[in-house]
Amino acid sequence: MEKILAHIDANIDASLGRLFELLRIPSISAQPAHRQDCLDAANWALTALREMGFTARLSETTGLPGVVAQNHEAGPDAPHVLFYGHYDVQPPDPLALWHSDPFDPQLVDGPRGKRIVARGAVDDKGQVVSFFEACRAHLAINGKLPVRLTVLLEGEEECGSPSLHQLLTQERETLAADFVLIADTNMWNPETPAITISLRGLAAVEVTLKAASRDLHSGLYGGIALNPINALTRILGDLQDDQGKIRIPHFYDGVAPVPDKLSQSWATLGFDGQAFLGEVGLASPAGEHGQSPLAQLWARPTADINGIYGGYQGEGTKTVIPALATAKLTFRLVPGQDPQVVVRNFERFVIERLRPDAHVAFKHQGATPGFAMNPDAPFMRAAQAALSAEFGKPAALIGSGASIPIVESFKTILGLDCLLAGFGLDDDRIHSPNEKFDLACFHRGTRAHARLLTAFKSILD
Amino acid sequence: MEKILAHIDANIDASLGRLFELLRIPSISAQPAHRQDCLDAANWALTALREMGFTARLSETTGLPGVVAQNHEAGPDAPHVLFYGHYDVQPPDPLALWHSDPFDPQLVDGPRGKRIVARGAVDDKGQVVSFFEACRAHLAINGKLPVRLTVLLEGEEECGSPSLHQLLTQERETLAADFVLIADTNMWNPETPAITISLRGLAAVEVTLKAASRDLHSGLYGGIALNPINALTRILGDLQDDQGKIRIPHFYDGVAPVPDKLSQSWATLGFDGQAFLGEVGLASPAGEHGQSPLAQLWARPTADINGIYGGYQGEGTKTVIPALATAKLTFRLVPGQDPQVVVRNFERFVIERLRPDAHVAFKHQGATPGFAMNPDAPFMRAAQAALSAEFGKPAALIGSGASIPIVESFKTILGLDCLLAGFGLDDDRIHSPNEKFDLACFHRGTRAHARLLTAFKSILD
Numbered sequence: 071m072e073k074i075l076a077h078i079d080a081n082i083d084a085s086l087g088r089l090f091e092l093l094r095i096p097s098i099s100a101q102p103a104h105r106q107d108c109l110d111a112a113n114w115a116l117t118a119l120r121e122m123g124f125t126a127r128l129s130e131t132t133g134l135p136g137v138v139a140q141n142h143e144a145g146p147d148a149p150h151v152l153f154y155g156h157y158d159v160q161p162p163d164p165l166a167l168w169h170s171d172p173f174d175p176q177l178v179d180g181p182r183g184k185r186i187v188a189r190g191a192v193d194d195k196g197q198v199v200s201f202f203e204a205c206r207a208h209l210a211i212n213g214k215l216p217v218r219l220t221v222l223l224e225g226e227e228e229c230g231s232p233s234l235h236q237l238l239t240q241e242r243e244t245l246a247a248d249f250v251l252i253a254d255t256n257m258w259n260p261e262t263p264a265i266t267i268s269l270r271g272l273a274a275v276e277v278t279l280k281a282a283s284r285d286l287h288s289g290l291y292g293g294i295a296l297n298p299i300n301a302l303t304r305i306l307g308d309l310q311d312d313q314g315k316i317r318i319p320h321f322y323d324g325v326a327p328v329p330d331k332l333s334q335s336w337a338t339l340g341f342d343g344q345a346f347l348g349e350v351g352l353a354s355p356a357g358e359h360g361q362s363p364l365a366q367l368w369a370r371p372t373a374d375i376n377g378i379y380g381g382y383q384g385e386g387t388k389t390v391i392p393a394l395a396t397a398k399l400t401f402r403l404v405p406g407q408d409p410q411v412v413v414r415n416f417e418r419f420v421i422e423r424l425r426p427d428a429h430v431a432f433k434h435q436g437a438t439p440g441f442a443m444n445p446d447a448p449f450m451r452a453a454q455a456a457l458s459a460e461f462g463k464p465a466a467l468i469g470s471g472a473s474i475p476i477v478e479s480f481k482t483i484l485g486l487d488c489l490l491a492g493f494g495l496d497d498d499r500i501h502s503p504n505e506k507f508d509l510a511c512f513h514r515g516t517r518a519h520a521r522l523l524t525a526f527k528s529i530l531d
Numbered sequence: 532m533e534k535i536l537a538h539i540d541a542n543i544d545a546s547l548g549r550l551f552e553l554l555r556i557p558s559i560s561a562q563p564a565h566r567q568d569c570l571d572a573a574n575w576a577l578t579a580l581r582e583m584g585f586t587a588r589l590s591e592t593t594g595l596p597g598v599v600a601q602n603h604e605a606g607p608d609a610p611h612v613l614f615y616g617h618y619d620v621q622p623p624d625p626l627a628l629w630h631s632d633p634f635d636p637q638l639v640d641g642p643r644g645k646r647i648v649a650r651g652a653v654d655d656k657g658q659v660v661s662f663f664e665a666c667r668a669h670l671a672i673n674g675k676l677p678v679r680l681t682v683l684l685e686g687e688e689e690c691g692s693p694s695l696h697q698l699l700t701q702e703r704e705t706l707a708a709d710f711v712l713i714a715d716t717n718m719w720n721p722e723t724p725a726i727t728i729s730l731r732g733l734a735a736v737e738v739t740l741k742a743a744s745r746d747l748h749s750g751l752y753g754g755i756a757l758n759p760i761n762a763l764t765r766i767l768g769d770l771q772d773d774q775g776k777i778r779i780p781h782f783y784d785g786v787a788p789v790p791d792k793l794s795q796s797w798a799t800l801g802f803d804g805q806a807f808l809g810e811v812g813l814a815s816p817a818g819e820h821g822q823s824p825l826a827q828l829w830a831r832p833t834a835d836i837n838g839i840y841g842g843y844q845g846e847g848t849k850t851v852i853p854a855l856a857t858a859k860l861t862f863r864l865v866p867g868q869d870p871q872v873v874v875r876n877f878e879r880f881v882i883e884r885l886r887p888d889a890h891v892a893f894k895h896q897g898a899t900p901g902f903a904m905n906p907d908a909p910f911m912r913a914a915q916a917a918l919s920a921e922f923g924k925p926a927a928l929i930g931s932g933a934s935i936p937i938v939e940s941f942k943t944i945l946g947l948d949c950l951l952a953g954f955g956l957d958d959d960r961i962h963s964p965n966e967k968f969d970l971a972c973f974h975r976g977t978r979a980h981a982r983l984l985t986a987f988k989s990i991l992d
Contacts (some may be wrong), residue, residue, distance in 0.1 A: 090722075247952020283812030288835050289731065289933020292863045293827040294808065296817040297834035298768065299858075309761065315929070349757065351744030354887035356757040366754040374581040374749050375760035376851050377842035382859060387735040387896045389861055389933075390837050397760075398843060400850055402753045426815035427808075435848045471849075472750020 079208045082381060082513055085206075086177070086186070088118065089512070091197040093175040093188040094504035099158035099226050108134050108225050111157040115139075115223055118202060122209055124221065129241055131233035134158065138241055141173030141205075142218040149449075149530050150218040151248035151523075152486065152514060154476065155254065156227035159190035160501045177509065182260055184509040192507035193500040197492055198223065200512055205520030216527040221245055224476075227254075231476060238483040245346065248336030249449045250480050251522070254517075256493035258339060259507065260464035263457040263518065265450065266490035267443045268368060268469040271403035273413050274435035277302070277420055278396040279428050280349050285381075286457060288389040291358030292413045295426040298395040305423045306397055309373050316357040316373045318419045322489075326371045336364045337339035339466055357376035368469025371412075371440075372402040393431065398435075438473045445486060448529040453489055456525035459517040465491070493518065535981050538668045543974055546667075547638070547647070549579065549661040550973070553618075554636040554649040560595060560687050569686050572618040576600075576684055579663055585682065590702055592694035593621065595646035595686030601667075604675040610910075610991050611679040612984075613708035613947065615937065616650040616659035616715065617688035621805055621962045628964035636784055637968065639773035643721055645970040648727050653968035654961040658714035659684065661973055665980030668957050681708055685937075688715075689847040694936060696934055709990065710910045712940050712983070716953035716975075719800060719927035721969070724979065726911065726949035727977050728904045729829060729930040730787040730938060731866035735896035738763070738881055739857040742891050746842075751849040757888040759856040760841045766884045767858055770834050777834045779880045785867030788832045793928065795825065797825045800927055829930025832901075833863040834877075859896075863932060866983040870898030899934045904948060909990040917986035921979040926952070 078085070097111035100102040112135055114130060119126040119139040126139035135159065162172035169177045175188035186196060206427045208215050222245060226233055238245065258264040278520075279298040286295050311317050328336075343355055343363030356367035380390035380395025401412050417432055423429060444450065445467050457465040470490075492516030499505045558572035559565040573589060573596055576714065580587040580600040587600035598618065603611075623633035630825030631637045636649035647657060669676050683706060688696055699706065719725040740759040747756050751855070772778050788799075804816055804824030818827035843849035860871050878893055885891060906928050918926040931951075941947045954976030958965045 179794070216765075270753075272750075272850070276848075281813065286811060287933065288833070288837065288863065289733075289931070291811070291828075292731075292830055292833040292835050292861075293818040294804070294816045294824055295813055296815070297835050298715060299839050300834075303764040303767040303836065303839070303858075304719070304763040305768070307766070310765070343755065348745060350752070350756065350886045352742065352756055354753045354757070356755040356886065356888065361827065363755055367752075371752055372749070372753040373761075374753050374758050374850075374852055375764065375842065376749065376849055376853075377844050378760050378764070378856065379840045379844045381836065381838035383838050383840045387737075387859060387861060388837055389733070389835075391835055395839065397764075398848060400753075400848060402749065425815045425817065427817065459900055470750070471753055472748070472859060486902070 071127045071521065071524055073211045075517050077210055078203065078516050080521060082337050084474045085199070085516060086202040086512070088203070089186070089196060092195045092199060093190055094173055096173045097158050097225070099162050099229050099366065100213070103166070105134070112137050112223070112225055115157055119221060122202070122206055130236055131236045133233040136225065136237045136241070137221065138244055139221040139224035140219065140244070141215055143214040144216060148216070148218045149526050150220065150247040151517055151526050152219045152245055152250045153201055153219060154224070154250050154252045155201065156194045156224045157195070157198070158228050159195070160224045160228045160502070162189045164503060166356050169504055180508065182508055182510065185508060186512060187504055187506045192494045192498045193504050193505065194227070194254045195267070196507040196512055197494065197515065200493065200515035201253050201519045203516045204523060207525055209518050216524050218255050220245060224432050227476070231479070234476060234479050235483065238479055242484065245484055247486060250486050250488045252476070252488050252490050253492045254521070255490045256494040256496055257492070257511070258468060260495060260510070261461065262463060262466050263491065264466040264468045265445070265453060265457070266470050266493055267467045269441040270368070270371070270471050271407070271409055271438040271440035272473050273401045273403060273409040273437040274399070275416060276396060276398045276433040276435060278394055278431045280394045280431065281427050282391065285393050286392050287465045288393040291391055295391050296425060297391045299392060300429060301425050301428045302380065302395040302397060305420055306375060308423065312469055314356065316371065318415050320415050321371065321412065323403055324408070325371060326406055328365050333365070335467055336362065339364070360531040364469070367471045368450050369404055369445065371404050371407060373399060374402070375399050390437050404440040405442040407440060408437055413437060438475065438478055441477055441481070446485065449489055449526060452525040453491055453522055456521035457518055460514060460521050491522070532982065532985055535668045536978050538671055539664065539977050539981060546660070546664040546977060550647070550657060551666070553656050553660060554651055555634055557634045558686070559624055560690050566595070569619055569638040573684070573686055575596050575619055580682060581606045583663070583667055583806050590698055592697045594694040594934050597686065597702070598682065598684035599705055600682040601680065601705065602676055603679040605677060605679050605830045605899045609677070609679045610987050611681065611708040613706055613711045614680060614682045615685070615711050616660055616662065616711045617655045617685040618659070618684045619689050620656070621655070621689045621918065623650045625962070625964060629815060641967070641969065643969055643971065646967040647970060647973060648965055650966055652966050653955040653959045654714050655965065657973055658809045658955065658976065661954065661976040662714050662980045664977045665984060668981050669984055677985050681706060681778055688937070692940070693939060695940050696944065699940060700940050703945065706945055711947050711949045713937070713949050713951050714953045714980070716951045717955040717957055718972070719929060721956060722846040722922065723924060723927050724922050724952065725913040725929045726906070726914060726918070727931050728906050728928045729866065730828070730902040730934050731832070731899035731932050732868070732899040733934050734862045734864060734870040735860070735897040736874050736877060737857060737896060739855055739860045739892045741855045741892065742888050743854050746854050746869055747852040749852050752852055756852050757886060759889060760853060762886050762889045763841065763856040763858060766881055767836060769884065775817065777832065779834070779873070779876050779940070781876050782832065782873065783836065786832060786865055787867055789826050794823070794826070796928055797823065800825070810912045816840060823961070825930070828932045829866055832865050832868060834860060836860050837861070865901040866903040868901060870900055874898060880908070899939055900940055902942070908948065910950055913986040913990050914983055916951055917982035918952065918979055921975060921982050952983070
């Protein structure tokens with residue numbers, strides 16, 4: 071292992087040079103004009119993987135192709151790891167806010183040493199290349215990898231992965247690994263690696279209340295005609311109680327309290343809820359009383375109204391009683407909640423509160439359950455040991471307040487669990503101008519990936 | 532009196548001819564291109580009034596001029612009546628829905644006999660000319676009017692009377708009458724005249740709740756960050772209780788129950804609340820339990836949210852916790868309520884319910900108190916007797932759910948009470964295509980105006 075790490079340390083400039091090659095390709099998947107650039111990025115990866123001895127090919131889809139590569143020289147009994155990353159990037163706009171060309175990568179000084187600045191520096195080219203470089207070091211020292219490895223790179227992640235389902239389905243046999251390693255998440259802080267072990271799900275529903283057959287003059291009808299905005303606020307105003315609990319019947323059915331062990335480990339993370347909220351002008355955790363800020367963010371379900379509209383929205387006043395009012399809601403869900411049941415219970419909650427003359431219409435707009443990974447699974451334990459060895463402290467076992475749709479795709483289509491262990495930082499400005507990846511993160515990420523590959527060798531024992 | 536009425540009957544075709552002259556002038560005050568047409572309509576009225584022996588002139592304003600005319604030959608001891616009408620009309624759009632040119636008046640068959648079809652047929656040219664023709668009949672038979680009369684015609688009523696304040700102020704001495712007769716309202720039904728004896732007032736306020744300093748991702752912040760839409764619905768959802776009562780403290784202070792006598796007279800009007808609501812697709816009076824539909828419309832205050840917006844309003848879903856949410860409210864007020872106090876108590880109602888991190892901003896957007904006229908005032912009693920004589924049944928003493936700003940202007944600027952007795956019908960399509968005035972209403976309106984002039988003769992006795 072030490073030889074491999076020393077090789078990585080000695081070759082960091084060459085690694086960086088290869089990353090810069092990839093960063094120079096403006097593979098913006100959202101913009102059709104950049105289709106060829108996306109293909110160039112895919113081919114860059116093909117070439118890099120083949121150079122390392124992988125069999126590699128493009129897997130065509132109705133959109134941009136996937137890159138599928140394999141190195142199975144570890145032998146048929148070795149664990150099979152599927153690595154997932156993406157070669158596409160977000161558009162760089164607004165360009166004016168960049169301090170350098172987003173596709174001319176720079177190494178500039180930052181408060182924590184050098185940083186790589188470019189679109190895709192961390193999301194996800196930097197993370198992908200750190201993994202490639204770890205493989206390269208293993209191959210340079212040992213001539214083979216410790217595990218059977220399949221690499222899958224997607225080209226449409228920044229567009230919502232419209233072809234991932236097709237890709238996973240058509241490559242089902244090739245991708246039949248023991249688990250998926252995903253390098254597209256962040257560390258807890260610059261000193262502390264992290265493994266994401268839970269994701270909240272999402273159920274989205276739009277509710278429209280209709281009353282009169284047309285907009286009414288509030289002078290002629292006010293007081294006798296049902297106002298659907300009043301009616302809608304009355305119903306939705308009832309969603310939470312004074313303790314921040316959601317009042318939809320059976321909403322918490324199946325929701326387990328945060329296990330004590332996890333809760334205690336979160337307590338050691340030193341999360342400063344005040345500072346977190348302070349950055350966006352807030353001061354008080356607004357969720358369920360009695361739940362820690364991290365539990366509110368990671369482990370408890372929510373009911374947020376993301377949009378509402380009805381009646382007059384211009385300047386001044388219009389004395390109208392509108393015909394309808396609409397709200398868009400999403401529920402962030404945790405493991406144990408069935409998104410369909412949550413939506414159905416919400417609908418019942420609304421219907422039970424309907425006043426005479428209020429007619430309701432619902433639109434369902436997607437539902438994903440929450441995910442919980444087992445931190446004691448062998449690949450998880452192996453990862454924790456490897457990260458601990460690299461960083462000198464245990465990895466934070468964190469939650470994510472948002473869903474990561476690809477995790478659900480791997481689970482539902484391929485039956486695979488995911489290991490979410492990435493080396494970005496929260497201040498990396500992904501999707502924003504001046505995206506960066508700390509050089510130290512790139513370097514230690516490469517070392518950590520090398521250790522992970524070794525650690526995975528024994529997960530089937 | 533009979534001679535005067537007979538004169539009106541005998542000359543109805545000539546009266547109609549004069550009305551048609553005025554209807555042919557497209558005096559659309561909202562459209563600058565029609566400014567000359569508006570001046571032509573004012574001058575048409577000047578000429579008509581001078582022909583009848585009035586001294587008449589234009590009263591210039593920063594907008595369109597008023598027409599001010601006087602006939603005081605009844606002598607200094609006679610009561611002084613101020614007649615108010617307007618010579619401007621609404622734009623005729625959408626033109627495609629008219630069955631004939633809006634400015635080429637037609638006499639067409641309708642279910643209740645002939646009807647005059649044109650823009651302004653009833654609002655307000657038909658009503659103004661019916662009054663002029665009543666004066667003409669008095670003058671033809673008696674050579675003078677029974678009262679001192681001042682006529683004031685405004686040219687900007689359809690634009691919200693922006694110059695009325697100036698007009699009333701600069702003509703204060705000329706307009707110093709005993710009361711104002713306004714011919715711009717409707718009968719109760721084709722057989723029953725009406726006097727409007729109460730108007731609801733209006734207080735308008737916009738409320739914005741601000742939370743975070745920017746829009747937040749509900750995956751990253753959901754559960755811990757205050758959602759201002761949730762917070763706003765929670766506050767506004769509390770506006771009414773289960774009985775339809777408004778829960779703002781002191782909201783009903785000063786609100787008197789409908790007097791028994793009035794309540795009983797409303798019960799005789801045969802108002803069909805179900806049918807009234809049925810026309811707009813509703814079935815149930817939505818206001819305070821225990822209040823009749825007419826009381827809900829005319830005599831009880833309201834709290835309507837006329838507009839609400841916040842967050843995402845496009846197709847599909849956006850997982851945003853917005854920075855702010857806004858609602859626009861109007862309160863319809865009844866006599867006894869102080870609009871400023873209502874707004875202040877509403878603000879307190881909101882502020883008391885603010886959750887931590889919710890910051891509120893209010894915009895005041897106008898306030899007018901409710902008005903109640905004394906149906907036993909001498910000019911009111913005189914009017915009731917005159918209308919009863921013409922129609923063979925008592926006038927309905929009705930309320931208006933909406934405010935009529937000119938009534939407040941006459942009261943606050945000139946200290947004058949108004950008599951709202953017009954001869955339109957609810958199906959006259961004012962402001963809409965194919966506006967009409969039943970010929971019978973024009974004819975009986977002229978006769979009724981003639982009787983009113985006579986009846987007013989004795990109001991100072």
